[in-house]
Amino acid sequence: SYGPELPVTSPLALGPVVSPPHTVEGFVKEFLHELNYGQGVALSRSSVNDQYLASARAVRSYLMAQWLETQRRQRETQAKSVAYLSAEYLLGRQFDNALLATGLTDTVEKGLAACGIDIDVVRAQEIEPGLGNGGLGRLAACFVDSLASMNVSAIGYGIRYEFGIFRQTFVDGRQVEQPDTWLDLGSPWEVAHPENSVQVGFGGRTETYTDDDGVERTRWIPDSNVKGIPHNYLVPGYQNGRVNTLRLWSAVATQSFDLAIFNSGDYTAAVRAQTFAENISKVLYPEDSTPQGRELRLQQQYFFVACSISDFLNYVLPADFDITKLPERIIFQLNDTHPVIAIPELMRVLVDDRGMAWDEAWAITQQCFAYTCHTLLPEALEVWPTELLGKLLPRHLEIIYRINDEFLAEVRKTFPGDELKARNMSIIAEYPERSVRMAYLATVAGAKVNGVAELHSQLLRDKVLPDFSAMWPEKFTNVTNGVTPRRFIKLANPLLSTLITDTIGVGWLNDLERLRELEPYAEDPEFRASFREVKAANKVRLRALLEQRDGLVLPEDAMLDVMVKRLHEYKRQLLKVLHIVALYDLVVSGQAKIEDITPRTFVFGAKAAPGYRMAKEIIHLINRVAETVNNDPRVDGRLAVAFPPNYNVTLAETLIPAADLSEQISLAGKEASGTGNMKFALNGALTIGTDDGANVEIRQLVGDDNFFLFGLSEPQVEELQAKGYRPSAFYESNESLRRAIDLIASGAFTGGDREAVGPIVGDLLYNDRFMVLADYQSYIEAQERVDERYADPDAWSRSAILNVARSGFFSSDRAMTDYMDRIWHVSPRR
Ligand code: GL4
Incomplete structure (x- = not known):
């Protein structure tokens, strides 16, 4: 052990x-x-x-x-533990977090x-370990922090990618990816235990045999094996003496596998085998919300869950553990569909390896898993072709078929005579090719299914899994996401933290609802002034960092308007671009005097998936707009656009505390939750946002007066879609919008090159899947309300303070409490 x-x-x-x-x-x-x-x-x-x-x-x-x-x-x-299964952990730097947890900052x-x-x-x-893409991976990191800080027995399992999320650079305004060589200079935070490695099989076939008791059984004979080596990361609780474990697996070739080939004299084949194994943990797939369904990805998924289940059953549990009591000792939380192959894997271990009867194994398995869905985008719901799955994991496919057969029998009993229902609910899809719907498998096997914000959980029940929620209404629940206040307030914003402690005393960092005690100070001119000083100092700190990091020089004394998140059409960075272009157009066309425009610095941070063409075009456009606006003397520096490359957790920690305005402008119904939105509110930025994801709850908590709402609601989006959405109608009827699009289309930002912007303009006018044009006018009007409020520093500070005071709900400690109460049925240790 x-x-x-x-x-x-x-x-x-x-x-x-x-x-x-x-x-x-x-x-x-x-x-x-x-x-x-x-x-x-x-x-x-x-x-x-x-x-x-x-x-x-x-x-x-x-x-x-x-x-x-x-x-x-x-x-x-031997208390019940939580095992968080996640293909991603976007940890951020470890050094300061460890200092904070141990209380050693000053000493060191x-x-x-x-x-x-x-x-x-x-x-x-x-170099931060960037073992995740965005929100989903960062959420996992916040959750393990909270579990340790709340003294919950928990272990995180994942993959130790040799290359994390790529390092983004810009060449002529276009994204160029560089490998993230985060391990090159050493990795002092991990402890590897090669002696505790786990062997994982792939491929081969299954066979039936009769065991010593005359029972017919199945076994899997893989045709290759790889070895998983555990790397332990210490996850310290916040000054509470608990240190949990994050166990990340790396893959290497097994000896037996090598030797056989070496002995056959085929040296190059042996080296290839080595490469096959090591490829498994080589690189994080850089797609957020749009998985590509590649074989290696399935290998990664199976690799880490097989290692983790084996580790838990064979190392963490005592040798004499009565396996029928498994649900009393563990709940595996499935972070999206990526680890869902763990379900048939546990069945295989129980039935084939441990000789348990199917029904008993199934009853146990159903209590040991819970599933969190993190997105509704249809292209993000993972399905694996049965051909691929059967080739790689033949036994698992058999198990999935049997689970499905028994499940469909139950469906037919629940909805007699409704064969269409059975087909719709089947774990196996027949079109466009026979494949396994991983979200359905997770829903059938999981004890609970949750979405990550109220709206998202509702849509999950009503739109994605309606038949399942009709069949098992009690299975469905919501847990709104949260973020760790240790990293995102205390470490990221030491000045605000000091101001808070000076005002309400200590103890709020692990009892974040206590921020409520700040509410009366929103009316206190002295406190407002101190609050503004903190914000100003954080802007100075950001200016210094961006100058040193990227050679970017930000204007002083402007509103800092920030949009940082993955580049995705549904998040609508293009809407932000249209706003900037419209302001620019007002100035250069002489419709407005530059002195009448509120000075704003727009900051973008966003990586695009390397294969996502449109996202990369949008990055290019943002960089081109930045170049043009920043260098136009007519603008006189009152509008500025900064797009520092390689947005990551480390940059977020300096950027978010400096922000005045937080842009959360996805099309309603598309952003499952968002967590950046929470970090901004907690650091005293006001949100301009749609009624989407956790924005809904932020607005409810901070109050309508302290949130700039705009845009269609989710039902209105549905309605417009059903009616037939014609973006060009909005273009034709809105002069400001038309001028902005025309300006982009004219090549004004691309040195006269119209072709460079063709794909974007064409898509906006004739497709616009995410209704940028439909929400344009409403967005511009909301931005005018932003300007009005900003012109009154006291009114702005009041709103900002109330955002901080009323956002304590968004602590990931609260999210963990909800998971414990609604899903895991575990409690913190004394
Ligand atoms: C995401 C959602 O897109 C994001 O809204 C959410 O906050 C996050 C954590 O629940 O999960 N889903 C995927 S996929 N990537 C995400 O960031």
């Missing part, structure tokens, strides 16, 4: 493992030890990287004792200073 339990005869084992002393001297000693004996360098000769690695390892050593103790207690109590700063080292230089050396 994990953790070095020394033999009792060792003098070192006589006491529990203890942390180094929490003193500057204690840290310095540990740091120098790591530097000298870990890195093998003297302080005087050490590089910044040496110093970073040694600091990180020194800090990690403070967590180790708590980690070992957490596991010891867990073995002792002083200790490093005593060694002549600036902690900021060390901090900047860390």
Whole structure:
């Protein structure tokens, strides 16, 4: 099992493992030890990287004792645990988070200073582990943080991608992807345990045989195997002594597999086998919400869930555990459909490997899984062709068929004579090709199914899984997403955190509803002034960062209007572009005097999936608009557009606290929740947004006066769609919109090149799947209300403060409480 339990005869084992002393001297000693004996360098000769690695390892050593103790207690109590299964964890930098959790920030700063080292230089050396695409992966990271901070027994399982989300660069305004070599300079936060590797099979065939008791059984004979090596990441709770585990798997070739080929003399084939194995954890698929259905992706999914289930059953549970009691010890939470193949895998293990009867195994499996759906976009709902699945995982396909047969029998009993219903609900789709609907499989097997915001859960029930919710209404529930206040308030916004603590005292960081106590201060001129000072200082900090990071020089004293998220048509970055172009047009056509325009700096951050053509065109257009607007003397710097490349968690932590306005402008019904929207509100930005995802709940909580709502509602979207949506009608009838589109189409931003903008303009006018043009006028009017409010600094500050005070609900601690109550039925440890 994990953790070095020394033999009792060792003098070192006589006491529990203890942390180094929490003193500057204690840290310095540990740091120098790591530097000298870990890195093998003297302080005087050490590089910044040496110093970073040694600091990180020194800090990690403070967590180790708590980690070992957490596991010891867990073995002792055998409490029910949560296993979060997620193909993505977008962790962000670890160093400051570990310092915060251990309360060592000042100690380490002083200790490093005593060694002549600036902690900021060390901090900047860390490359964040970008093992996720966007919201879904970041949510997983927030959840594991909250579980540890709330003292819940939990383990995160995922994949240790050798290359995380690509590094985005711009060449002539176009996105160019670079590999994310995050492991190159060392990875001090992980502990690998190759000796605890797990073997995972692929391919081959199944056969039936009669066992010693005369029972007919099935076994799977894979034709290849790979080995999963666990890498433990420590997940510290916020100053509570608990350290949970995030276990990420990397794939390597198995020896037996190599040897057979080596012995046959085919050296190159042996190397190919090695490559096959290592490819599995090589790279994160860079698509958010639009999976490509590639074979390697299914291999990744099966690889990590098979490793994780084996790990839990064989290492985490005691050797003598009564497997029929499994639901008392574990709930596997499926983060979207990516890990859903875990369902037939657990069935296979129980029935084939452990000899359990099918019905009993199925009853257990149904209690051990719950499924979270994170998107409604039809193109994002994973389906796997049975041909592919059967080739890669023949036994699992058989199991899925049997699950489906028994399920359809139940459907026919529930809806007698309704064969169409049975066909619609079948886990197996017949068109356009025979395939497995992973969301249906998860719904059939899962104890609970949840969406990630009220509206989304409602639409999930009504639009995506209506027959299932009719059959099992009690299976469906909602848990609105949340974000960790440790990273996204305390670490990201230390000045605001200090102001809050000075005002309402300590304790709010793990009881975020306490931000309510700030409400009366929204009326206090002195507090408002302090609040504005914080915002101004955060803007200064952002300016410095963007100048140093990207050579971007932002104007001073402008409203900071921010849209950061993945580039996707449904999120409607184009609507934001149209607003900017319309303002620009007002100025350059002389319709408005530049002095009458509210100075605004627009900031974009967005990566496009490398194969998503339209998204990449939009990135190019944004960069071209930025170039034109920023360099036009008529604009005089009062409007500016900044698009720093490679938006990631680290940049978010500086960007969000500086924002005045948060752009959450997806077409209603398309953004499942959003979590950036929550981070902005908690950091005192006002939202301009549609009635979509968690925006709905943000608006309800902060109040209509403190939120700029615009656009069609979801039912109105449906209605317009049904009536037949003609974007060109909006173009023709709206002068400002027409001028903006014409200006883009004329090549004004692309050096006269009209072809460069052809695909975008054509799509807007003749397709516009996400109704940008339909919402344009409403958006512009909402932006005018933004300008009005901004012109009154006291009114603006009041609204911003109320956003902070009323957004405590969006702590991921609250989300975890909801999961515990509604889905997991576990409680925090004392
Ligand atoms: C997403 C949703 O698009 C996003 O709205 C949501 O906040 C997030 C976490 O629930 O999940 N779904 C996928 S796929 N990627 C996401 O970011």
